[in-house]
Structure formats: structure tokens, C-alpha cells
Amino acid sequence: MLLTFQQAKQQMLQSASTIKSLHSEKVTLFEALERITAEPVISPINVPSFDNSAMDGYAIRLADLKQSKLLPRAGAIFAGDDISNLHWSQGTCLRIMTGAPVPKDADAVVMQEQTEKSDLGIAFLSQVKAGDNIRRMGEDVKQDSIIINKGTKLTVPTLSTLATLGMSELVVFKKLKVAILSTGNELTPIGKPLSGNGAIYDSNRFTLKLLLSKLNCEIVDLGIIADDPNQIKQALISASSQADLVITSGGVSVGDADYTKTALKELGTINFWKMAIKPGKPFAFGKIGNALFCGLPGNPVSTLVTFYQLVQPLILVLSGLEYSSMDFSFKVKTATNLKKTVGRLDFQRGMLQINAQGELEVSPTGAQGSHITQSFNQANCFIVLEQERGNVAKGELVTVELFNALLK
Numbered sequence: 001m002l003l004t005f006q007q008a009k010q011q012m013l014q015s016a017s018t019i020k021s022l023h024s025e026k027v028t029l030f031e032a033l034e035r036i037t038a039e040p041v042i043s044p045i046n047v048p049s050f051d052n053s054a055m056d057g058y059a060i061r062l063a064d065l066k067q068s069k070l071l072p073r074a075g076a077i078f079a080g081d082d083i084s085n086l087h088w089s090q091g092t093c094l095r096i097m098t099g100a101p102v103p104k105d106a107d108a109v110v111m112q113e114q115t116e117k118s119d120l121g122i123a124f125l126s127q128v129k130a131g132d133n134i135r136r137m138g139e140d141v142k143q144d145s146i147i148i149n150k151g152t153k154l155t156v157p158t159l160s161t162l163a164t165l166g167m168s169e170l171v172v173f174k175k176l177k178v179a180i181l182s183t184g185n186e187l188t189p190i191g192k193p194l195s196g197n198g199a200i201y202d203s204n205r206f207t208l209k210l211l212l213s214k215l216n217c218e219i220v221d222l223g224i225i226a227d228d229p230n231q232i233k234q235a236l237i238s239a240s241s242q243a244d245l246v247i248t249s250g251g252v253s254v255g256d257a258d259y260t261k262t263a264l265k266e267l268g269t270i271n272f273w274k275m276a277i278k279p280g281k282p283f284a285f286g287k288i289g290n291a292l293f294c295g296l297p298g299n300p301v302s303t304l305v306t307f308y309q310l311v312q313p314l315i316l317v318l319s320g321l322e323y324s325s326m327d328f329s330f331k332v333k334t335a336t337n338l339k340k341t342v343g344r345l346d347f348q349r350g351m352l353q354i355n356a357q358g359e360l361e362v363s364p365t366g367a368q369g370s371h372i373t374q375s376f377n378q379a380n381c382f383i384v385l386e387q388e389r390g391n392v393a394k395g396e397l398v399t400v401e402l403f404n405a406l407l408k
């Protein structure tokens, strides 16, 4: 019985948590984008750090308004003003601007549009409640509170909050070191003329570099290795001594030149090398020395699908992320029939869109062979078809998983 996708993923994530030995470093707030926090972030200050006005208007005392709806204007406060020496006599109001500090004894700020100005002063036209239009100290962030937990991926909004605290540096986990190599006599590096009949470009190594750089990894690129057992072994020894994770492309199937699996067996341990998914059935996972190993199938679509579905979560955990699940899936109707054979979990590439009736529906993006790289180009989601399911008829409900930022 082949391993199911969930079993394979679970095994990988478990191995990651047992070998986790993470180091941290201090980086600038700007460099911290998409990095993972190595300790909780605690706020050094309150935000806002003083009560301030949410509107351009007038600061008042409620007791004064009870006496009269018309109050003379006593002065003005602007954003940035120091009001520690402000004297504000009873029975008057103060002009105040958005973001300006609110005097301690003001009960509310009345927005300008709800007042009328005359030579006698300011007339207040609306009902006023205590606290109206005052943004309280610490209302956004409380001093000494934990704002971000350890193991959190830093995004533009989270870093923006840290900037409101004046922070300029942050402790994050060091980048994961990942070694990559492609195997195959047929491979030519991109940018060079194809090396003969039967040659193809080594697109997978390029794809892996893009994916790894999006995941903030440090890449050790060992290039193209010929289909030769000794060269593959030497490359794997070198890769595993330099990196936390080794990723290869090709050579994991059962062909006469598929040496990656044999090399892995000799040098380390194989946890599994096949699972019930399509594309990506031949996928090897194991360990060489202290490095984890992922042997991706050579077909470009299989490389991308297995990287996205299995290597991505593994890398996130190895990079220090407190991983729960990033899958965002739901069910919608399929707009066409879908071909499906029983026995493997399918990750078809799909286009989720709104039809003429205003309903969400999904269609496959053309031919789904594991050599058709174009099937990804129009896609915005995976259509995930359960292992035991057969052909799917138009109109049936299918599970759809929207692509995350890795594929956008």
C-alpha cells in the first residue's frame, strides 16, 4: 500500500520538529520582511503614547456644555504640541486638530462639522458623550504586552505595527541553508545552446531557486549532475555537509538511470520514496548525515506540485515557523467533467472564477500531464480530488485550494 499524502506530510513535519536546531540573528526591521521571529516581540511603549484627538474639532468639558451650548474659544492645539504647561479656563473650548494631544481635563472632542462658529464663540449642535473622538493611550498597543509570538512570519502589517513602536531591529531565525542539484544527462543549463538531440533545459533547478528565494532560504547550488552513481553520491555527500536540507530533481523513479534513490539508501536513510498522489508519485524523503533530503520527481509539474504541497511546509517548520496549516480550501462546483483514476490524490491545476450567473465555479486549466508546465500558468488554485474518487461529472462539488503567495 502506498503512503497517503497526509501520512507522507505528517512524517516529514515530524522529522522536521525532531531535528530542529535553530539559530537566531538580529536584522533591521526592513530586512525582517517574511522572516520568522525567534522570540516574542514585547512592546516597549504604549501606542498611542498619549490621549489624542481623532478629529479636527473642539475639546470640551461636559460640565461646561451643561451650562451653555455656546463656548468661547480659548486657543488651539496642533499635532506635535507640548501641552504640559497649557492653562485652559473653565467655560471655554479649545480648537484641536487630528492627532493633537488632548488635555487631561477634556471630556470629549466634538468634530468641527457638528459646531457653528460665530463672533461669540463656538455653538455645539449635537449630543456629546464622554470620550467622544478621543483616542486613548495604549488603545492600539499596550506597553509590555506581547504583540507577536515566537515563530511568526513577519508581514507588511506586522512590521508596520512594530514601526509604530519605533523598533528598528528584530531577532529572527537564521535562514535555512538548502542545497539543490539536478540529475540527468539530458540537462543543459539555461542560457546555453541545447547540447544535442534529446537534450532539454534544466528548468527545475531554476524553478527551485525561485521557490527557495521566495521562502527566504540560503541556496547552495550544486548544478547539474550526470546520471552516474558515483557522481551523484559525491554530490549528495557535499550537499549534505553544507546544508540543512538537500533537494534534488529527477532520478527517483524506476528507470535504469534513476540513481538518486540508491545513493540515498547507501549514504543515509529513506523514510519513503513513493506516495499516492498525482502528479508526484515518486518522491523520496529521507536523511543524509544531519541534513534532511527531498528527492523530487523530474517532471516539471511534479516538481512544482510536490515542492508546494510537501517541501514548502517542511521548509517553513525547519525555518522556525509555528506551523498550523496554510491550506485555504473550500468546495465549489466544477464547470466541466474531470478525468480522475481511483487510487491517488490528484492535485489538478484549476481556475476559480465567477460564471455568468454570478456563481463561483472551477475549471481545469487544459491538459494535466506532468510535463505540461502551461497548466500552471492560467491557474489560481489546485482542484484536490480525493484518493478514492473516480471521474467527476460537471456540476459536482470539488475541493479547491487557492494558491498561496509562493505561486503568485
Ligand SMILES: Nc1nc2c(c(=O)[nH]1)N[C@H]1C(S)=C(S)[C@@H](COP(=O)(O)OP(=O)(O)OC[C@H]3O[C@@H](n4cnc5c(N)ncnc54)[C@H](O)[C@@H]3O)O[C@H]1N2
Binding pocket: 182, 183, 184, 186, 187, 200, 201, 202, 203, 204, 205, 249, 250, 251, 252, 253, 254, 255, 258, 279, 280, 281, 282, 296, 297, 298, 299, 300, 302, 370
Ligand atoms: N515504469 C515507471 N516509470 C515511471 C514511473 C513509474 O511509476 N513507473 N513514474 C513516472 C512518474 S509519475 C514520474 S513523475 C517520473 C519521475 O521520474 P524521475 O524523478 O526519475 O525523473 P527523470 O526520469 O529523471 O525525469 C522525468 C522527466 O522529467 C524531465 N526532467 C528531469 N529533470 C529535469 C529538470 N531538471 N528540468 C526539466 N525537466 C527535467 C526528464 O527529462 C523526463 O522527461 O517517472 C515516470 N516514470
Ligand code: MOO
Binding pocket: 277, 278, 279, 280, 281, 282, 297, 299, 301, 302, 370
Ligand atoms: O507523478 Mo508523475 O509526477 O504522475 O508524472
